[in-house]
Amino acid sequence: MSRDFELAELKLIADVISSSKFLTYNQSAELLHKIENLCCDCDAMQLRRNVFVTGRSKQPNKGVLYNVDTIQRAIAGENGKFKISFKYFEYDMNRRKKYRDKARICTPYALVWDRDHYYLVAWNDHRECYSNFRVDRMESVRITAEPARPLDRDFDLTQYVMTHISMFSGDEVEVKIRCDQSIVNAVLDRFGMDVRMIPDKDGEHFTLYASVVAEAPFYAWLFQFGGKAVVQSPEWVRQEYIDMLRDVMENA
Structure with a gap:
């Protein structure tokens, strides 16, 4: 059969x-x-x-599947493309939900799976920029009657996802990083096979050129390699990373 x-x-x-x-x-x-x-x-x-179901860090918000369904219907736009509204929250020290201001109004463009979490890539009406939202931290997701904002023609979703480590929103900057050859696979996993890498003459290092959002997730990614990944430019990114390392040492 x-x-x-x-x-x-x-x-x-x-x-x-x-x-x-x-x-x-x-x-x-x-x-x-x-x-x-x-x-x-x-x-x-x-x-x-x-196969067994692990209870490790399972999602407590059972409405996530319904959020995904609503967002997908809004993106598909079978009856026209419209914006969505939702409440967004974070947890406080007592594991209680802390809601962000008022309801958000956004134009949804894509759902992205990144590091065990679903993220919504959307146009944020309040900030007037592209933003990312953890779907499991969204509640009361509704499709509104307000027409969606068209996606910019030059917006490259693949490039956007590759440069926004852990889906942090922010401006992109091209960094130059000298890397030990032992971390080449980690670099390719993070930035993809098309990332620009120039081998050094010593045969043991290469220089990485990549667009990133220079925020905490990028520096955390960099930190795992210790001295095997050294930021060379721009200088402000290099200095910001040094200051962050110094702060860690002083407070350890």
Whole structure:
């Protein structure tokens, strides 16, 4: 009997579901049960033995799936493209939700999966710029009657995602970084295969040229390599990183 999925393919899907942070424990279990129904009893038993739902850092907001659905419908715009409204929150020290001002009004352009989280890339009416929002921190997502703002013709979503480490919003700047050859794979993982890298004559280093948002996530990414990644320019980025390192040492 022919089937749409091989067992290995279903296992891959099941692994993604079980490890997804944006799904609650119950949502993961329910989806895995549906995956089992796509294969025969024998394969379902094998799938069940090899997949488990981890409770590690699971999403407490069960409305995330519905948020994603609403956002996708707004982006697709089958009945016309419109802006969305939503409430945005962060957690305080007591794990209570702290809402940001009033409801946000944005034009949604894309949903991006980055480091175990869903992000919305949108035009922020309040700030009049492109902004990123964690979907699991959005509530009361609604499609409004206000027409969406057209996407700028020169806006490159792929480039935008590659340069906004951890989806931090901000202005891009091109940096020049001298790197040890041992971190080349980490560089390619972060910036993609088309990033500009110039090998040094010593055969042990290369110079990386990349556009980044010079904010905390970029410096955190840089820090993991220690002296194997040295910012050469621009000078203000280099100095900002040095100041950050000095602050860490003084307060350690």
